[in-house]
Amino acid sequence: MGKGHETSSPKRLRRDTPNSWSELPLDLLTSVFERLSFANFHRAKFVCSFWHSASRQIIPKQTSWLILFPRDNDNNNSCTLFNPEEKHKLYKTKDLGEEFAKSLCKATYGSWLLMRDPRFNLYILNIFTRERINLPPVESQLGMTKMERTIDDCFRISHDHNMISREYIGLYIGSCVFWIDEKTKDYIVIWGLGRWYVVYSKKGDTSWNQIPDISDCIHLVYKDHKLYFSGYKCDFRIFDFSRETPQQTFQGIVIMQGLILNRRHGQPGYPYCTVSTKLVVTVNGDVLKVDRIWERKTRICRFFDVYKVYSSESLKNYEKVESLGDEAMLLDLGITVLANDIDGLKRNCIYFSGSHENIIHDDKFIFDIETQKMERVHKLDCSSDQLSSARWFLPSFTQT
Secondary structure (H helix, E strand, O other): OOHHHOOOOHHHHHHOOOOOHHHOOHHHHHHHHHHOOHHHHHHHOOOOHHHHHHHOOOOOOEEOEEEEEEOOOOOOOOOEEEOOOOOOOOEEOOOOOHHHHOOEEEEEEOOEEEEEOOOOOEEEEEOOOOOEEEOOOOOOEEOOEEEEEOOOOEEEEEEOOOOOEEEEEOOOEEEEEEEEOOOOOOEEEEEEEOOOEEEEEEOOOOOEEEOOOOOOEEEEEEEOOEEEEEEOOOEEEEEEOOOOOOEEEEEEEOOOOOOOOOHHHHOOOOOEEEEEEEEEEOOOOOEEEEEEEEEOOOOOEEEEEEEEEEEOOEEEEEEEOOOOOOEEEEOOOOEEEEHHHEEOOOOOEEEOOOHHHOOOOOOOEEEEOOOOEEEEOOOOOOOOOOEEEEEEEOOOOOOO
16 A cells, blocks of 8 residues: 555544543533532532632532431441442441440531530531531520530530529430531531420520520521421411521411311321421522321332422411422421422422431332322432431532
């Protein structure tokens, strides 16, 4: 073959293409990043320094994961993570320490967990970076009710009005919520102490501040710097936490116990009962009341009843919600999100867990409102010897 008909060699072809993946045009690379799922996005950004730099120009899609906690009597100090995008994979966190394994998760925000240790101390922990923020001692209270910790870790509680003092073995730290800024680490933590009161603490505080005139807390939701409170006495309130001190912006009556609003619940011998009721705040700020219905004999969750109780700054007469539309409900977080904005989520579904409520349950964790059926996300058994509880959460990674 003559020189004029010389074929192209592999070496010559490489001269006409980038020498490495790091030489891809920036606009092409960012276009690729925009199409990646949450998990693949965070894998791809570590290919090389150029890809890492390009990834910082993109806000990755958010995703919802299931976190499963170890039992405190096991030697396992790690959590198991399940990503619905990758149905056949499970991940393990790094060793989070012996104290973590003996602690109880009370709430999540992003990749942060609010934990209560065996001595009833509270702390916030990032499960990926293992950064920890210790919170003020629970007995350090500012308000009308005083708390004292005894030598044997009992707690003596008294009220200024009647000076009656009662001693408790341990504390019932009820509903908890928190928020944290990933960059500045500003935070606010709010929780209810049994039927006594609700307290909060912000970054820099050395004590817990009691919110005046609210007690008997059932459930709390915190969203967009607003606290949504429900109480055993049908008390429903909204507080604005965007200022230095919380300001109440709404108060009304919402029955939080299970409602009997249709014939099936009113029938004698009806085999189901309401095991728990929670508030959920939607994308547009409506407030839903969610009744979790279980079977009396098996104590397994069978379905949910959802009612709208608040919208446009006024109460609603328990309007039955037949569909969430394009939203998905994360019951553990007390919010709904646009399903298209979160990788792995299905619209018009309730994502839930239950072992942190001491409920016997199976391994489905998803309820489809349209079909009224439970769906399995993975063959997980939280009642096994390895795992004690589970929660859905929205992991977050700070772009560095």
